[in-house]
Amino acid sequence: MSASQAPIRRRFPAHPSSVGQARALTRQTLSEPAHEPLVDDAQLLVSEVVTNALMHAGTPIDFALSLFDGTVRVEVSDGAAHLPVRRDYGTMAGTGRGLQLLETLADQWGVDLTGDGKTVWFELSPPGAEARDDGPQTAPARVAKAEDADDAVTVTLRNVPLLLHAAWHQHAESVLREYLLFRLDDLDAVDEIEMHAAAHEAMALLIESIPAPELGDQPEELLAAAIEPLVSKDRVLLHVPRALVPSFAMLNETLDAALELALAGKFLTPPMQPEMRALRQWLCREVVQQSAGAPGTPWAGLLDVPPQTPPVDRDTEEIAASELALVAADDRNRIVAASQVALEMLGYSRADQLVGRRILAIIPARYHQAHLAGFTLHLNVGRSPLLERSVTVPALRGDGTEALVELTVTTRQSSGGGRLFVAELKEPGTPAGEGE
Missing domain, CATH: 3.30.450.20 (PAS domain)
Known part of the structure; x- marks a missing residue:
C-alpha cells in the first residue's frame, strides 16, 4: 500500500467466523516487513473489537483498514447505537477487557455515533513514531443516553442492592457467552447472535445506570465499605427506550434457559446463589411491568432458603x-x-x-x-x-x-x-x- 491510501473494506456477517476472517485480513494487509511490529497488536485488537460487535450488536459488521505513513487505522462499525462505556470497576473488575486493551495498546482510539449505529476505531503507530496528527479526527466516545430517545419510559427501581447487581452482571456475562457458544452448535447462528445481542443491550443499560460501589483493595477497606446501607441505593432511575423493553424479557428468558442447561450439566458454570436469579427476574419484571403502567415493587432482599443435609465424607x-x-x-x-x-x-x-x-x-x-x-x-x-x-x-x-x-x-x-x-x-x- 502507498503512504496514504483508501481503506480496504469488507462487510462481515453476524457470525462467529467473522472474527477469524477479520484477523486474517489484518494479517494479510500488514504482511510487509515494515509492518511486522504492528501485526500482533493489530490482530489482538481486531479480535476484541469484532467480537464485541458480534456479541453485543448482532448486526452485520463493516470493517475498514487503512495505512497512513505506517500508522494502521482500523474501523469496525455495527448497527447498534448503544455505545460501549469504559467503567472503572476497581475490585469488582471482571469485565471491560476490550476497552482496557484499546487503552493499553492503541495510540489513539474512540467510538463515533453514526446514523444507524456506531464505529469503534483505533490507530497503531510504528515504534518510535509520533502520533499521527493528520487524517480524520473524531470526537471522544460518549454513551448513547436512553433519556435522549423520543419515546422512552422511566423505570424506578427501589431498594437496589448495588453489590449484588455488580456481581450478578459478572456472572450473567459469562453465562450468556457460554450459552451462545453452546447454542451455535445446533441452531441458526444469525438468530442466536441477534437474541444474544438483544439480551446484552438490556444488560448494558443496567450496568450504565446502576452504580457499582467503590471498594478498596485491602481487607480493612473492604470490611468498612461493603456494609449496609452503603452498598444499597434507595432509588435508581432507568430511562428505557420503549423499543428496548422487549430485550429485558428476552434477557430473562435467555438466562432462565441457560440456567436449565447448566443444571442439566450441558455446560460448565459456577453455582449461582438464588438471590442472583431473583435479582435478575426482579429487574426484568420491573422494566416490563412499569413500562406497561404497573406500579413498581421494591427489591425484597435475601431469600429464605431451607437447610439441606450435606453428604458426609x-x-x-x-x-x-x-x-x-x-x-x-x-x-x-x-x-x-x-x-x-x-x-x-x-x-x-x-x-x-x-x-x-x-x-x-x-x-x-x-x-x-x-x-x-x-x-x-x-x-x-x-x-x-x-x-x-x-x-x-x-x-x-x-x-x-x-x-x-x-x-x-x-x-x-x-x-x-x-x-x-x-x-x-x-x-x-x-x-x-x-x-x-
Whole structure:
C-alpha cells in the first residue's frame, strides 16, 4: 500500500467466523516487513473489537483498514447505537477487557455515533513514531443516553442492592457467552447472535445506570465499605427506550434457559446463589411491568432458603472432629461441617443446628450482600481479597448476638470432587499456632 491510501473494506456477517476472517485480513494487509511490529497488536485488537460487535450488536459488521505513513487505522462499525462505556470497576473488575486493551495498546482510539449505529476505531503507530496528527479526527466516545430517545419510559427501581447487581452482571456475562457458544452448535447462528445481542443491550443499560460501589483493595477497606446501607441505593432511575423493553424479557428468558442447561450439566458454570436469579427476574419484571403502567415493587432482599443435609465424607468428618474451631462450606455456600469448638464459639450445642444452612447464618445481616457478591465473584473471576488472610470480623451467634472472631479462610478440593472453603476461627489476639 502507498503512504496514504483508501481503506480496504469488507462487510462481515453476524457470525462467529467473522472474527477469524477479520484477523486474517489484518494479517494479510500488514504482511510487509515494515509492518511486522504492528501485526500482533493489530490482530489482538481486531479480535476484541469484532467480537464485541458480534456479541453485543448482532448486526452485520463493516470493517475498514487503512495505512497512513505506517500508522494502521482500523474501523469496525455495527448497527447498534448503544455505545460501549469504559467503567472503572476497581475490585469488582471482571469485565471491560476490550476497552482496557484499546487503552493499553492503541495510540489513539474512540467510538463515533453514526446514523444507524456506531464505529469503534483505533490507530497503531510504528515504534518510535509520533502520533499521527493528520487524517480524520473524531470526537471522544460518549454513551448513547436512553433519556435522549423520543419515546422512552422511566423505570424506578427501589431498594437496589448495588453489590449484588455488580456481581450478578459478572456472572450473567459469562453465562450468556457460554450459552451462545453452546447454542451455535445446533441452531441458526444469525438468530442466536441477534437474541444474544438483544439480551446484552438490556444488560448494558443496567450496568450504565446502576452504580457499582467503590471498594478498596485491602481487607480493612473492604470490611468498612461493603456494609449496609452503603452498598444499597434507595432509588435508581432507568430511562428505557420503549423499543428496548422487549430485550429485558428476552434477557430473562435467555438466562432462565441457560440456567436449565447448566443444571442439566450441558455446560460448565459456577453455582449461582438464588438471590442472583431473583435479582435478575426482579429487574426484568420491573422494566416490563412499569413500562406497561404497573406500579413498581421494591427489591425484597435475601431469600429464605431451607437447610439441606450435606453428604458426609472423609473431609467433613475430619473437620467435625478437629480440635480447632473450624467451619467448612461448599461451593454452593452451604455449611457442610463444623467442629465442636467452633459450635461452642458460635453458640450452638449440636452440629445439626448449623450444618446444612447457608454460611449467611453466621454472618451479620449488614454483611450479607457483600458476602453473596464476594462469593459469586470468587467463583466466576477468582476475586479473593479475603482468602488466605487473617481478618477480624463480627460473627453472628445462635442467640442473635455478635462476637468478634479472628478468621482465616482457605480453600481445598474435597474428596467428593467439589471445593471446600474452610474457616478457622480464633479469639482475637490468640497467638499463631494455638488452638481454641
